[in-house]
Amino acid sequence: RREPLALVNLKKKNEETGEDELASRLDHCKAKATRHIFLIRHSQYHLDGRADKDRTLTPLGREQAELTGRRLASLGLKFDQIIHSSMTRATETTEIISKHLPGVKKISTDLLREGAPIEPDPPVSHWKPEAVQYYEDGARIEAAFRNFIHRADAKQEEDSYEIFVCHANVIRYIVCR
Numbered sequence: 740r741r742e743p744l745a746l747v748n749l750k751k752k753n754e755e756t757g758e759d760e761l762a763s764r765l766d767h768c769k770a771k772a773t774r775h776i777f778l779i780r781h782s783q784y785h786l787d788g789r790a791d792k793d794r795t796l797t798p799l800g801r802e803q804a805e806l807t808g809r810r811l812a813s814l815g816l817k818f819d820q821i822i823h824s825s826m827t828r829a830t831e832t833t834e835i836i837s838k839h840l841p842g843v844k845k846i847s848t849d850l851l852r853e854g855a856p857i858e859p860d861p862p863v864s865h866w867k868p869e870a871v872q873y874y875e876d877g878a879r880i881e882a883a884f885r886n887f888i889h890r891a892d893a894k895q896e897e898d899s900y901e902i903f904v905c906h907a908n909v910i911r912y913i914v915c916r
Contacts (some may be wrong), residue, residue: 740894741847754862758802766896769772769806770890770891770892770893770895771891771893771895771896772891772895772896772897772898772899773898773899774889774890774891774895774899774901775816775898775899776887776888776901776902776903777811777900777902777903777904778903778910778913778914779807779832779836779902779903779904779905780831780904780905780906780907780910781796781800781824781826781828781831781832781891781904781905781906782796782797782801782803782804782807782828782829782831782832782835783796783797783799783800783803784796784797784800784827785797789791791826791827792827794827794828795827795828796824796828796831796832796835799834800828800831800832802825802830803832804831804832804835804836805835806837807836808835808836808837808838808840809834811836811839811902812839812840816900817900818840818843818897818900818901818902819843819844819900819901820843820844820845820901820902821833821836821840821843821844821845821846821901821902821903822835822845822846822848822849822851822887822901822902822903822904823845823846823848823851823903823904824847824848824849824851824852824853824904824905824906824909825847825848825851825852826852826853826906827850829851829904829905829906832849832904833845833904836902836904841908842888843900843902844864848883849892850879850880850882850883850886850887850898850901850907851883851903851905852879852905852906852909853905853906853907853908853909854872854875854876854880854906854908854909855868855872855873855876855877855883855912856873856876856880856908856909856910856912857872857873857877857912858873858878868874870899880908880909880912881912883909883913884913884916885913887903888913888916907910
């Protein structure tokens with residue numbers, strides 16, 4: 740869903756003339772609209788929680804989410820959906836932001852959960868995931884990229900505006916990828 744050429748059968752020819760109508764078939768597959776994607780990192784959260792459910796937003800984090808929601812609402816755009824990580828801090832951030840965007844559909848997904856897609860280079864002293872985590876998280880975050888980051892569908896007539904609330908490593912991966 741990234742290149743129109745990937746959607747066209749190159750072996751197909753016009754039955755009457757025997758000529759390839761690649762140009763007209765490509766036009767039919769090209770996006771007529773643009774997907775605008777807003778990548779938002781969750782707000783500040785309590786780092787001392789042992790489990791995800793304990794890593795809730797701090798008062799500053801709630802204020803950050805509130806200000807982000809106000810700012811997004813002030814843009815005057817018609818947001819289509821908010822897709823967010825299923826982790827507590829991203830879910831809470833989404834709930835606060837969505838109060839300012841009534842009627843916008845919210846979708847939770849495990850694909851956008853925080854993780855270690857690749858080994859940090861240079862290494863960092865405060866974060867040392869096990870090697871197996873890179874393979875598991877990397878594959879999951881790549882799946883998120885392939886599932887969510889693509890051009891507008893050829894049938895889409897108007898521009899769309901989507902918000903993704905997730906985590907720093909996921910955002911970094913998407914931007915670099």
